[in-house]
Amino acid sequence: MPVLFLVLLLAAGFAFIGVLTLLARLVEFSRERRLLRAQKEYARLEIQHGVVGAREHCPHYLFRLSQTGVPGVVVLTHKWCLLCGKNLGTARLRKTWYGHRWE
Structure with missing residues (x-):
């Protein structure tokens, strides 16, 4: 059994x-x-x-996140458009019900 x-x-x-x-x-x-x-x-x-x-x-609705800067120093997370390659600025970390999320 x-x-x-x-x-x-x-x-x-x-x-x-x-x-x-x-x-x-x-x-x-x-x-x-x-x-x-x-x-x-x-x-x-x-x-x-x-x-x-x-x-x-x-329309910039598809993007990827990447970090810039020297490791161990100030590092910024930027958003980049997957279609045209334009830098959309720094990403913000938002609180949600399920945890933190980059936008």
Whole structure:
């Protein structure tokens, strides 16, 4: 009886890890698809307004965070647009119900 329980527990653990892996891959695929769609939209803006004008009309809704400065000294966290590459300024750390979040 205890052996059967351990085997079932082990199988449930593997199934749980498999479901988590599947969810992580789906989220990553969704991000890639959203970025690809935004890049196509930005390419359309470049055709309409030119390279410089497209940066002004870029919606900046996809961004990445990076830190600048010398390690161990004052380090700032900046937001960069993934589409046009523009520096959107320093990011702010906001409190939420679930913890802290950079915006």
